[in-house]
Amino acid sequence: MDIVYIKNLQIECIIGIYDWEREVKQRVSIDLEMSADIRQAAATDDIAHALNYKSISKRVQDFVGGSEFLLVETMAEQVAAIIRDEFGVAWLRLRLSKPGALRAADDVGLIIERGERC
Numbered sequence: 631m632d633i634v635y636i637k638n639l640q641i642e643c644i645i646g647i648y649d650w651e652r653e654v655k656q657r658v659s660i661d662l663e664m665s666a667d668i669r670q671a672a673a674t675d676d677i678a679h680a681l682n683y684k685s686i687s688k689r690v691q692d693f694v695g696g697s698e699f700l701l702v703e704t705m706a707e708q709v710a711a712i713i714r715d716e717f718g719v720a721w722l723r724l725r726l727s728k729p730g731a732l733r734a735a736d737d738v739g740l741i742i743e744r745g746e747r748c
Contacts (some may be wrong), residue, residue: 644698721745
């Protein structure tokens with residue numbers, strides 16, 4: 631299994647359970663690791679055979695930026711479903727963080743894995 635990754639994709643969105651969080655956009659950061667078989671893309675040097683990380687980034691940015699979530703758990707599950715369903719990714723690891731959510735910590739968030747490693 632090869633892995634295509636995106637690190638620290640930052641998106642402004644409405645996220646949180648508190649009243650003030652429903653009124654201002656906050657930054658979230660997303661790291662993705664996605665299974666891929668890069669051999670055909672490498673052999674042909676053709677993007678048509680690659681997992682297009684630019685298309686994935688754009689889709690995730692548009693979705694998250696245009697959505698409103700109470701919980702990071704809900705956001706993570708929906709982003710994972712989009713990537714698996716729309717881009718044919720069999721396995722992914724998604725790290726979603728909410729920098730600045732706690733004064734005493736740099737970052738809080740979660741990591742999920744979905745699908746089967748091949």
